[in-house]
Amino acid sequence: MKGILLVSHSQKITDGLKEMIEEMVSESSPVRILSLGGTEDQRLGTSAMKILDGIYACKDCEDIFIFCDIGSAIMSAEVAIEMLEEPIKEKVSLVDAPLIEGAFAAAIQASIGDSKENIFLELSKI
């Protein structure tokens, strides 16, 4: 199972992206999508604690990919990762790819059971 965490200032964006991806991959696919956009009280913004909770919700996954859109979304993800300890920390990749296009490509590859290395190879083509 692979975890794909979606981080944006807007919860609408990550909710919509999760729906869009889940329409493309079957329910039995080895991929879990988490919508982590917005603050804890649903305003525009990001929350390192929300991202941290998302990472722990994927602790049974062998790999956890975090996709962010802009600026402080990336910073919040970095703060969350800094708060982790091993062994979960080494499972987490903060991916340098566009949020929608990257998460979509990664989820498709993960849904067919592709390896972390092949997922990154696919992402390098975006």
Place this chain on the structure above:
Amino acid sequence: MKGILLVSHSQKITDGLKEMIEEMVSESSPVRILSLGGTEDQRLGTSAMKILDGIYACKDCEDIFIFCDIGSAIMSAEVAIEMLEEPIKEKVSLVDAPLIEGAFAAAIQASIGDSKENIFLELSKI
């Protein structure tokens, strides 16, 4: 005035992105953001007619930029552009950039009155 058209399979994504951009640029900025995600009946998908209506809603703009996410969103935008006639057709650019990151960068530049050429220069850095 510049028009920025947001196209995705998900209306939640383009609604959220419009909100996120409008929080960053002042109301008096010379930029108009249109959320054109989803089908005409609010399902996941895209609609060339919705995009065409969006382009005509920006006919008073000197430049119109269309940002899409994946696959058939781009195809629907191409179909809409094909249906245009001059002089509006030459105002329209289908931008090869990631939806969120591209539209955000373009809107910020447009909001400070930057030229089409400078907006594309900024987009080339993404």
